[in-house]
Amino acid sequence: MPELPEVQTIANDLNGKIAGAIIAGIWSDWKKMAVWPESWKEFEAPLIGKRIENVSRKGKFLMFKLAGGKEELILAVHLRMTGHFLVIDEKKRKNKNDPIYEKVNGHIHFKLILEDGREAALSDLRKFAKIFLIFSSREARKCINIGIDPFDSEFTFNKFKELLENKKGNIKQILMDQALISGIGNIYSSEILWEAKINPLRKADSLSESELKAIYRAIMKILKLAIEKRGSSESDYRDTDGKKGAYQNIQRVYQREGELCCRGDGGAIKRVKIGQRSGFYCPACQR
């Protein structure tokens, strides 16, 4: 489930592997994923022959910065629920134990074919991923209407507090609001609130200064830790080698309904529906 740590891991890996590579062609069997330009020909043409300068992350978006044309061009990709990128080198695909052969990766719907023969392939079981181009000379389309990134230097505690002012909803849904803060989804919002000892159903306007501080610290701590662990792989998420992340092994509440909270307070993890999503928390230590 690509949230900020998973997208960061993919961006880092792609940057290490394919920065500098030239795009020889693109391929897709699901052209609906290109949301802009909507015509596949117009989407495809500007990509051919461009050099991938670097790959970075913005919120949950992957940003491929391309050079070689008259203007700067960015290929932006949102992985939604089940998307992940694999870097495939056909010449080296001999070992059947290569995790790239896993069943979960048999859902490739888009490829950047590189001049050196490798492919950066987007695997997406549920076909929810979206891709689009951002031309520096054209009016920016409202594809990326996202809030501040937690790793932006301007994301200070005071900024965080300011963003939450006058917010009426529960803290979990607010943390997942991409227009406010970008990158946190269902897994990490649960984990962050456990770390901060805050009940996910708490109204944002009921939180004290010290509780807000605990949440802010938890955001930074949990996201950094998850990036170190290369993300969470309960399900389809894999890195560009097809390997799993390790964060699911240290998750405290997410997907642990019924288990005892590891704080040793005797609380059993509860699962509640919050805005049509599953939220997990320990009723004993999260107040």
Added chain:
DNA sequence: TGCAGTGTTGCTTC
């Protein structure tokens, strides 16, 4: 066997 549930987002409806 069939249907509810699954990480995300954005559009529709009330």
Added chain:
DNA sequence: CGAAGCAACACTGC
């Protein structure tokens, strides 16, 4: 106007 519901899709598990 904000909140809630649901659709987009494929697969898993009860």
